Amino acid sequence: MRIRVLGSxxxxxxxxWNCACPNCSAxxxxxxxxxxxxxxxxxxxxxxxxxxxLNASPDVLHQIERAPAxxxxxxxxxxxxxxxxxxxxxxxxxxLLMLRESTPLVLYATKTVYQGLWEQNVFFxxxxxxxxxxxxxxxxxxxxxxxxxxxxxxxxxxxxKVPKHLxxxxxxxPEDNVGLIVRDDRSRATAVYAGAAAMTIxxxxxxNGASALFxxxxxxxxxxxxxxxxxxxxxxxxxxxxxxxxxxxxxxLGALSGVRKVFTxxxxxxxxxxxxxxxxxxxxxxxxxxxxxxxxxxx
Ligand SMILES: [Zn+2]
Ligand SMILES: [Zn+2]
Numbered sequence: 001m002r003i004r005v006l007g008s009x010x011x012x013x014x015x016x017w018n019c020a021c022p023n024c025s026a027x028x029x030x031x032x033x034x035x036x037x038x039x040x041x042x043x044x045x046x047x048x049x050x051x052x053x054l055n056a057s058p059d060v061l062h063q064i065e066r067a068p069a070x071x072x073x074x075x076x077x078x079x080x081x082x083x084x085x086x087x088x089x090x091x092x093x094x095x096l097l098m099l100r101e102s103t104p105l106v107l108y109a110t111k112t113v114y115q116g117l118w119e120q121n122v123f124f125x126x127x128x129x130x131x132x133x134x135x136x137x138x139x140x141x142x143x144x145x146x147x148x149x150x151x152x153x154x155x156x157x158x159x160x161k162v163p164k165h166l167x168x169x170x171x172x173x174p175e176d177n178v179g180l181i182v183r184d185d186r187s188r189a190t191a192v193y194a195g196a197a198a199m200t201i202x203x204x205x206x207x208n209g210a211s212a213l214f215x216x217x218x219x220x221x222x223x224x225x226x227x228x229x230x231x232x233x234x235x236x237x238x239x240x241x242x243x244x245x246x247x248x249x250x251x252x253l254g255a256l257s258g259v260r261k262v263f264t265x266x267x268x269x270x271x272x273x274x275x276x277x278x279x280x281x282x283x284x285x286x287x288x289x290x291x292x293x294x295x296x297x298x299x
Contacts, residue, residue, distance in 0.1 A: 001151055001184040002045040002298055003191055003212065004070075006053070006063035008291035009037035010218045010267040011091030013059065021228055021269050033275045037293050038063055039091045040195050040265040042214060044182055045069060045079075046149035052082045052108075054180060054193055056095030066294065081148050082106035084139075086155075086195060087177040088116040088163040100126045108137045108145060110155065110175035116166050141174060150185040156202045158194055161239040177239065181206050189299035195265040197241060203253075210259055211299050217263025217290065220244045220270045220279050228269055243272065244279065250286050257287075264291035 007013075014037040015024035027034040039057035051070055057063065064070045064080075072078050083105060085093055096117075099105060105127070107114070114136055118124050127134045137145060144154045160177025162170045179194035179202065191212040194203060207213060218240040225231035235242045242248045243263065253261070263283065266272060271279040272290050283290060 001182070001187060001189060001191075002047075002069075002296060003182075004043045004045065004067060005214075005262075005264060005291045005293060005295040006041040006043050006067065007038035007057050007059055008264045008266060008293055008295070009039050010265045011039060011089065012268060013037060013039050014266070014268040014273065016268045019230070019268055021230060023270070023273050024268050026274070034273055035292055037266065037273075041092075041095070042193055042195075042264070043067065043070060043080075044147075044151060044191075046151060046184075048149050049079050050081045050148040051079050052084055052147045052151075052153075053080060053095075054084050054182075055086055055092040055195070056083050056099065057091055058094040058098070060095030061098050063293075076101075076103055078103055082108055082137075084147075084153060084180065085109040085113050085117075086180060086193070087160060088113045088166065090163070090165070093117055097123060097126060100129075102129055102133070104132055104135065106135045106137060108139050108147070108153065110139050110141070110173075110178060112170075112173045112175035114138070116163060116170055120166070120169065139178065141178065144183070152183050152185070154181040154183070155179065156181065156206045158197045158202060159239065160197070179203065179206060181210070184299065187299060191297075191299055197239075207256070207259065212260040212262065212297055213253075213256070214262050214264045214291065215249060215253070216240055217243060217266040217270065217272065219267055220272060224267070224269050230269065243270075243283065250283065250288070254286060260297065261288045262291050262295075263288055266290065 038059035155178035157174040219235040
């Protein structure tokens with residue numbers, strides 16, 4: 001299977017429209033140490049040319065135009081066979097509304113995520129233009145679902161939160177935020193995508209035999225936003241495990257070997273975006289890569 005990183009930034013993208021932090025300012029100024037990034041999404045494809053999107057970011061149209069393999073060959077036949085949602089956050093779901101041009105879509109999500117989107121939100125009626133416009137396939141934690149050509153996905157629960165817009169309206173559920181195990185039965189390759197993860201519970205089992213891991217790289221430190229004077233929340237308050245520090249993901253996942261380890265969903269404030277920062281150095285010395293838009297893996 002093929003994996004293409006469509007967008008490697010956390011919600012807001014890089015640069016973020018309302019931000020003049022050192023990173024956003026430097027990338028706007030064209031510094032060679034930084035690359036702009038769109039919001040988090042990964043495409044999984046087969047040699048036959050079928051693809052599914054893992055999350056539909058608000059940047060999805062732009063991401064498709066930069067990926068020839070995802071573009072239609074004739075008429076309105078898209079090679080995108082489905083869209084998988086890992087949670088109900090707008091940076092992962094808003095792109096669905098961008099894909100509303102009357103092409104039937106298959107949507108894979110947990111029931112909790114689906115209900116949070118569809119039942120509370122009149123906008124989504126734009127994806128009910130005809131019967132069968134969106135075919136919903138429920139994802140259940142621990143169950144595999146085939147998506148195409150021998151490729152299957154299996155969700156596992158990640159510690160997380162209800163989406164911001166549902167706070168106070170929906171009770172927390174293990175189905176709010178899932179990671180995905182993506183398996184190719186033909187090449188026997190497995191990739192794990194845990195793009196927004198507060199903790200690594202469930203990850204160890206998911207990683208059994210995996211050849212690639214895409215993991216939450218939102219923040220380097222817990223108090224990153226506070227120290228920059230940009231916010232009052234700590235990383236953990238937003239259900240993200242920071243990369244650095246004693247309890248960070250670099251320490252927690254340090255022993256992993258034989259797996260290609262990639263940080264993605266990187267927030268615009270994170271110093272690992274600077275190719276010459278000590279934090280980027282630390283990540284690379286520990287064997288991790290930092291995802292960029294357009295990065296491809298063949299597994
Ligand atoms: Zn996100
Ligand atoms: Zn910024």
